[in-house]
Amino acid sequence: MATSLFSSNVASLALALLLCGLSTQRVAGQAADPIPDELGEPGFDMNKAKETLVCDPAEKGGFACAVCFVDVGQAYFSLGLAAVSIRDSVHLCNKDWDPTGDISQLKWTEDNRAQCTVAVANVVSFLGFVVAYVSAAASDCARTLNLNGYCSADVANLAADLATIVSGGADAKLSCRSKYAWNRPKPTLEELLNTTIRDKKIDRAAHKHHRRLVEVARLPPSEAMFPHWADRSLDVAEDYQKVKEWQQDVRSRRYELAACSFNIGNGVLYIMRALLSIVAASRSCPAPVIAKEGEPGKMVCAVDVSGLIGSFSWAASSIAFAVTQCPIGQSLQAACAGDLTAAVASIAGIVTSGSSFAITCGKLASMGAGGRLLRGVNETSVSEGIQRTLEEEMDSMAKSMAKLVMKPEAF
Numbered sequence: 400m401a402t403s404l405f406s407s408n409v410a411s412l413a414l415a416l417l418l419c420g421l422s423t424q425r426v427a428g429q430a431a432d433p434i435p436d437e438l439g440e441p442g443f444d445m446n447k448a449k450e451t452l453v454c455d456p457a458e459k460g461g462f463a464c465a466v467c468f469v470d471v472g473q474a475y476f477s478l479g480l481a482a483v484s485i486r487d488s489v490h491l492c493n494k495d496w497d498p499t500g501d502i503s504q505l506k507w508t509e510d511n512r513a514q515c516t517v518a519v520a521n522v523v524s525f526l527g528f529v530v531a532y533v534s535a536a537a538s539d540c541a542r543t544l545n546l547n548g549y550c551s552a553d554v555a556n557l558a559a560d561l562a563t564i565v566s567g568g569a570d571a572k573l574s575c576r577s578k579y580a581w582n583r584p585k586p587t588l589e590e591l592l593n594t595t596i597r598d599k600k601i602d603r604a605a606h607k608h609h610r611r612l613v614e615v616a617r618l619p620p621s622e623a624m625f626p627h628w629a630d631r632s633l634d635v636a637e638d639y640q641k642v643k644e645w646q647q648d649v650r651s652r653r654y655e656l657a658a659c660s661f662n663i664g665n666g667v668l669y670i671m672r673a674l675l676s677i678v679a680a681s682r683s684c685p686a687p688v689i690a691k692e693g694e695p696g697k698m699v700c701a702v703d704v705s706g707l708i709g710s711f712s713w714a715a716s717s718i719a720f721a722v723t724q725c726p727i728g729q730s731l732q733a734a735c736a737g738d739l740t741a742a743v744a745s746i747a748g749i750v751t752s753g754s755s756f757a758i759t760c761g762k763l764a765s766m767g768a769g770g771r772l773l774r775g776v777n778e779t780s781v782s783e784g785i786q787r788t789l790e791e792e793m794d795s796m797a798k799s800m801a802k803l804v805m806k807p808e809a810f
Contacts, residue, residue, distance in 0.1 A: 465675055467540035472668045474532035479661040481525035483654050488518035513569045520566035527559025550760040553752045560748035567742040574734035652727075659724040666717035673710035679703045698754050705750040712744030 492515040534552040538545035680703040682688070689696040719737035723730040 465671075467536055469668050469672050469675070470532045470536035470539055473665060473672075474529050474536065476661045476664045476668070477525045477528040477532065480658060480665070481522060481529060483658045483661070484518055484521035484525055486654055488515065488522055491515050491518045510573060513572050516569040517566050517573075520562045520569065524559045524562035524566055527555045527562060531555035531559060546759060549755070549758075553755045553759050556748055557752040560745040560752070563741055563745040563748075567738040567745070571735060571738040571742075574731045574738060655724050659721050662717045662721040662724065666714050666721065669710050669714035669717060673707060673714060676703060676707035676710050680707055695758070698757055701754040702751055702758070705747045705754065709744045709747035709751060712740050712747060716740040716744055 491511070531552045534548045534555060537548035680700065683696065683703050684700040689700060692699075716737045719733045719740060722733040723737065
């Protein structure tokens with residue numbers, strides 16, 4: 400009952416996000432205010448024109464408003480996934496954490512190392528995405544362009560993508576192998592012991608070397624010393640272990656459902672980001688536009704196209720992870736698909752960040768772009784705006800680019 404209620408709530412959340420995103424997408428496809436024909440005339444107020452190219456809450460015009468919505472939403476979902484990953488790393492990377500409390504039998508296997516690596520890399524990755532989306536929102540959600548925010552977003556995205564490659568590679572080792580593979584997971588001594596304790600009555604107290612639980616270990620080693628209540632004590636210890644394992648399973652399931660909802664939200668927002676990327680690429684990648692703008696135009700087109708590939712890949716990865724987390728019981732096929740698509744998305748993200756560095760951190764204006772429209776941010780690269788400081792000798796080029804954005808049919 401609770402699971403079905405949670406699933407309906409998750410579905411409602413995804414539908415609401417999709418509807419909000421589609422309405423934002425329709426708004427983003429409209430120009431805020433057409434730039435007047437006297438743009439090229441002497442004395443035209445370029446500062447006024449700049450404000451029409453960024454997010455205006457009153458008019459809700461421009462791509463920046465749509466990207467602002469996506470940035471804030473994905474920062475929230477990435478923060479939630481980071482919290483879940485921190486919890487996983489605490490349990491998977493703590494060698495002493497074991498229900499039996501018998502650390503002398505604990506084996507730090509190759510699979511344990513891989514699980515710990517995945518958890519820690521996920522923490523770094525999701526925290527990096529939080530920094531990236533918050534930094535991008537600092538410019539996308541404001542009325543003035545924040546070049547430092549875009550540069551910070553590119554650096555954080557690069558770090559997050561590298562951590563995602565590490566995480567996906569380690570997790571693929573666990574999820575992408577056949578159940579008949581030679582390196583398939585083997586039950587540890589603790590798992591076999593716990594299964595025996597859970598499924599069978601403990602009636603071997605006479606064997607003094609059987610110390611399965613912390614509570615059992617405190618009992619006398621031989622039943623002959625206390626024949627009347629030794630069996631009852633063992634039954635109580637068995638019941639306690641069952642309750643303890645059940646409580647742990649409930650907590651793990653709650654975190655799993657939380658990760659499921661975060662991945663669904665991220666998947667919806669990545670689809671919205673991909674739609675925005677399509678519009679951005681259609682404006683920045685036509686041959687006449689690239690021929691007119693030269694090398695900066697090629698950089699922006701590369702950012703938009705790689706962002707489009709990355710957004711669709713991240714959407715597929717988020718959906719795959721949701722498939723394996725939402726139902727009871729893990730789907731290794733879905734987890735493997737999520738790892739592989741996340742690796743593809745990370746490679747595309749590295750290309751996006753590398754191409755965007757010249758536009759943001761490299762201060763492309765000093766290379767002759769003179770107020771080039773900054774569409775490159777994160778995976779979508781669809782934020783509109785003109786660089787705050789325009790050089791006197793580049794005013795004419797900046798004005799022509801502004802007219803190209805707001806009136807593409809004139810070219």
